[in-house]
Amino acid sequence: MSEEFDDPWADAPTRNSRQVEDVYELNDESDVETLMRQPMKAASAIDSATIDWLQEDAFERSRQQRLHSIHGVQGLLAQLFDTWRIWFITVMTGVGVGVIGAWLDVLVRWLSDLREGRCEYGIFYNQVACCSGLDPGEDCTQWFSWSKWFGIEAIFVQSLLQASIYNILAIIFSSSAAVLVVVYAPFAFHTGIPEIKAILSGYVFDEFLGPWILLIKSLGLALAVSSGLSLGKEGPLVHVSCCMALFIARLFRNHRPNETQKRRILAAAAAAGISVAFGSPLGGVLFGLEELEHFANDSDIIWRAFVTSVIAAVSLQYIDPFGTSKLVLFQVTNGDETWRAFELVPWFFLSVIGGVLGSLLIKLNVAAAVYRHRSILRDYPVLEVIGATAITGCISYLVVFLRVQTSELVANLFLECDPAKGDYHGLCNPTASVENVFLLILTALVKIGLTAWTFGMMIPAGIFLPTIAIGACIGRAVGLMVQGLHRSYPALWIFSACPPDPSVRCVSPGFYAVIGASAMLGGVTRMTISLVVIMFELTGALSHVLPIMISVMVAKWVGDAFGKEGIYPSWIALRNYPWIPSNEYRDGGETASSILVPFKNLVTLEAEGLTIPQLKQLLKSHDYHGYPVVTREKELIGYVTRASIKTIICQCNPLSIIFCFPLNASVPAAYSSQDSERVYGFVRRNEGPSNNSTNLDQYLEEAAIQLKREVPLELVVNTFQKMNIRYIFFTRHGRLEGLVTKTDIVRLLRSHIPNAGDLEREKSMYQSR
């Protein structure tokens, strides 16, 4: 592309849009050390900034106008390029996410199998690839367990060796993941969804989505999942997808997307991440709608998310890592069977359990995170991971359902027993029902504890799959109990809807596992409609969509009774990200007066007669994102950002013209070295500039919403939620009475959450303005 299209504003929004109210400066050496240890705290310290959507729109508008002002064929091409760039990014993101998803599947499969044995053909084959091409029933002689490979005969030594390699490899995998994360990409830890939520709502946190994060998180994720820790790869895939999207968008050097476009691309990428994680393209779009909220207002974003999700799913299906050429991951076999009304009772029971245990898991997880943060563990993240892996490995090796890969466990819990297909670790043995119920409940309880601890360690970790597994165990257990009851007392009146022939299956424990998983996920994430769609795209149980819906419904109700926040908002509150939940807010009769910062506490600029040293002093002494401009009579003139003031100062230094020019293309043409003391003023446009000052009205922000201080608090919150702005002025008869910023609203909405901000640094910088 010719230089003509180069966009001087391309980077400006980011630079202009730091909200300095949230920035805590690094004071000394020890802070830098803390920074290295605690990446997320560092994040909020380094880069706490939210964009102002109105301002972003203004940038976009001026860019568009510049684009349309180019004449001739070149102009047409530039416009065409501009339109197709975003679609190119959309399509490429979809393909990229599909490829990464498939690659992760293959890698995880191989690493997991490696813990058990190796293939005769070579170490890089997984068990399925090694044993492919066999007739059904034929034994696979090419796959060797480690004890067989080393030719060990004694059964005790066999078991010991097998268990040792199993656990040692697990520790190697997880510690590699932890080292990778701690050393190279601290932001790659955890699920990433809380941060994506905050970013989509306007938080500027570009370091979170760098290309290194993409690489380390994908690799670390595969290692962490293979290590057998109680974590999943579904949530982090959303983070990986977003990194991928931004990586592709950055290929356009001269045409980087602005902050608004970036968020649209990210929203689509997040949807694609879920689409690939669960093989659920619609679920991905709905997840974006419900959980990421940001794009609920814009059908254009929904549409783009839809396209990205489709393409990601098509790519995954095309690559076909499991050789099934199907998107449905955990196929439920009896999709065609109908359910009976009496089953609603155990399902209701399951849903209540899901809601309760989901809340419990959230609370345990938050407590674990806070404890880790305050204890000595904070200083030894890698050791903590190694310890957790060792403990997980030891416990898991004892219980058969804990030992297997979580995804394999879930797949089998969802399946109905079919004598033709064999038994899965005795799960289908009708004589061992009691033992199975005990084992399943034990598995669920252990997994709750392990997951609560694991989700938050310094490795990439998702909470979806462990939660599904916990729910599936409990569901299957309840299903087995009901089935046992039916087998023992087929004549009971509650079973009157069952077919009279007792050999025909009436109760399907596999579907109870699906219900349990839905309820548990509902309790943890508080998702509703997207969860239902994901669950039935995951299992293919279209005819059972109604009970799934009911279970999610009940689980959410029960969970909400123990605390309104799901796992992601809880973590956002812990981290204190500037994120406003979209839930309806009801005040108790308060008005805006109760939270506004009154005029006397505001740092304002006087509209008439400013000198450069005054401006410099202001920037030095007050570290805010911007300043209201008022006349001597307190009349509001407008709002000027810190960045704009810097530009004004810059103009007066002839040497710096070269450096500061790109910041604003419309600086006045004439300069003189006497300007260093030049008098500036923001004056009423209709009254013309006064003699001794230059009019600076062009530096005022265009879109400043004014309200009266008597408006209900509810309306103020609502305006922030819907308009995505950063501040509202409160005026009376034109005179500024006060200001409310996004930070005030965030603090207001977070006031009821315990532990809010606990994982952030102390707010020594928080003082009254």
Added chain:
Amino acid sequence: MSEEFDDPWADAPTRNSRQVEDVYELNDESDVETLMRQPMKAASAIDSATIDWLQEDAFERSRQQRLHSIHGVQGLLAQLFDTWRIWFITVMTGVGVGVIGAWLDVLVRWLSDLREGRCEYGIFYNQVACCSGLDPGEDCTQWFSWSKWFGIEAIFVQSLLQASIYNILAIIFSSSAAVLVVVYAPFAFHTGIPEIKAILSGYVFDEFLGPWILLIKSLGLALAVSSGLSLGKEGPLVHVSCCMALFIARLFRNHRPNETQKRRILAAAAAAGISVAFGSPLGGVLFGLEELEHFANDSDIIWRAFVTSVIAAVSLQYIDPFGTSKLVLFQVTNGDETWRAFELVPWFFLSVIGGVLGSLLIKLNVAAAVYRHRSILRDYPVLEVIGATAITGCISYLVVFLRVQTSELVANLFLECDPAKGDYHGLCNPTASVENVFLLILTALVKIGLTAWTFGMMIPAGIFLPTIAIGACIGRAVGLMVQGLHRSYPALWIFSACPPDPSVRCVSPGFYAVIGASAMLGGVTRMTISLVVIMFELTGALSHVLPIMISVMVAKWVGDAFGKEGIYPSWIALRNYPWIPSNEYRDGGETASSILVPFKNLVTLEAEGLTIPQLKQLLKSHDYHGYPVVTREKELIGYVTRASIKTIICQCNPLSIIFCFPLNASVPAAYSSQDSERVYGFVRRNEGPSNNSTNLDQYLEEAAIQLKREVPLELVVNTFQKMNIRYIFFTRHGRLEGLVTKTDIVRLLRSHIPNAGDLEREKSMYQSR
């Protein structure tokens, strides 16, 4: 409930919220006649009003506070009742919609069968009920065609009698529907979705949702569908559901929902309508999200829509009108078969056709509506319906695929041929492929013409099913062509992905019909994600969700190239409802100045010293919804509505206290008959009331957003879209410079649509303010 809970504000919002800018008064007798003939025009004349969401929120807030101020057990009960009332309405709406849906299915089945014959047991049996309990293959001897019933032997007389009864009954059905609609409930005509869209976005149009409409529309719908006209019952079910919801809500006499609550209930009901219409609970919710837009901002509404949809679907499944105990209406048999990459080419072709024909159908339909409105047909709606039925009947009797019920046709077009199940009117005869292709394309073309005319006549009519049928015909035709090609040249390189055995089916024409239907619906409605969900919930073809998505995608792109508006926004524009589309709006550099009504053209109230006669004169001479209040120096004090002015006037007449008291409970306590000339004033609160006037600040609207006139137009549109407000003030240094109302925005966004407002009365009242 005790009188204590009686809500004096219950009706106030509606009364207060008429936006008089849009009201065209009835001038003379002839207008009243026009009114009777043209209900929709009358609608916008009688009841053109939009609610102000901020004001509604204020009402709700004061109601909540009053509720919380009740002490003791009674207060607790009142709050509990308040919470559960809305859930009761939600659940009852779901059940009600399910029952209505099932009842309609049964009625339509019976009436349709009646056109062909009758049952031996009695005239109230439909054919399926009459012939139930037979073994497969056994002939049904209880069902008699009319010719057999009357014992006619001659074949020619048989055919003649059969055809006559078939068409005469059709005319009786359709004309009954038309008479019912024209005489009893003119608002029951058409689909109702455009009006629901407008209502959900804030349009006040309560007459559209009355209990009579509920009855007449359900009955008329059954009659219209059975008459064989080219229309469906799916869209109108949304209208019926909304009527049902409002009917249930109105059972709470003392606790009627306010306008905001009402819209939440309606949004959930609309979702339930689609849920029942297509057996697609998720599709219903997504339809609400995408097409009705209103509730995209509020996860609470999505959640409630979800619950209503589930319950409606459960009710329908429980009643089970078709005896299949399944929600999937048009089961696709080969859901498990995979598709081949080469098929994307014909599917892409189908999608393009869908987009083109969809746009064509919209344009034809709009042209037909405008023609009808301007021609003499406008005066004879019943005759028009009779004529259309006769023509449809005659044409349909000639072509076999037109003659059958549309839903039956679609079900069979979606089915794959299965020798075991028999042939459907020769559709599966491999030797008659060419004839079938010709017949299917002919059917599609005739149906386009008939549908374009029918959708808009004075009967309840939906466009979903005819559109699906048109698309399915074309899709099946293309499928047959591709299948024919494969049969003739199985060795062609494009078929290399097919199984080598030519007897194994490679091309599934039934699925081509699904793709065609999706594309056609995409072209007509421009829905995306909700359409995909509806299509795959409708067909159960979960594994084919990706091609459906792609086809909808392409159809929308192609359709958008011919005009951005789908069928519903087109009708909204025709009717000129106050509805702001949620699409992104980009200005060409204009600012708010370009559309604002400047101060000099505004009718304002002076803040200081108003007398009652002055106020009365104002109300008489200017018919606006409200008036800005300014000081003599043009300083903005606030906004006062017409209703509030009426209250002020009312206070001064001691006799009318009884009547106007409920309008505002906080009127000053002291009155005297000398007050008739009393001086009022809106004065600055912080300066105290001046001596000779009473402070009226309490009558000012709380929430008035102020912007600067230099803000980009885009931002103004965006604020209206997101905040759902009715006006924005433009001030500079506290002085009012102008006003923009919702009407201005609607007019701006509709300026590019041809025929906009053509179906509305002339706007003689539109003058500059």
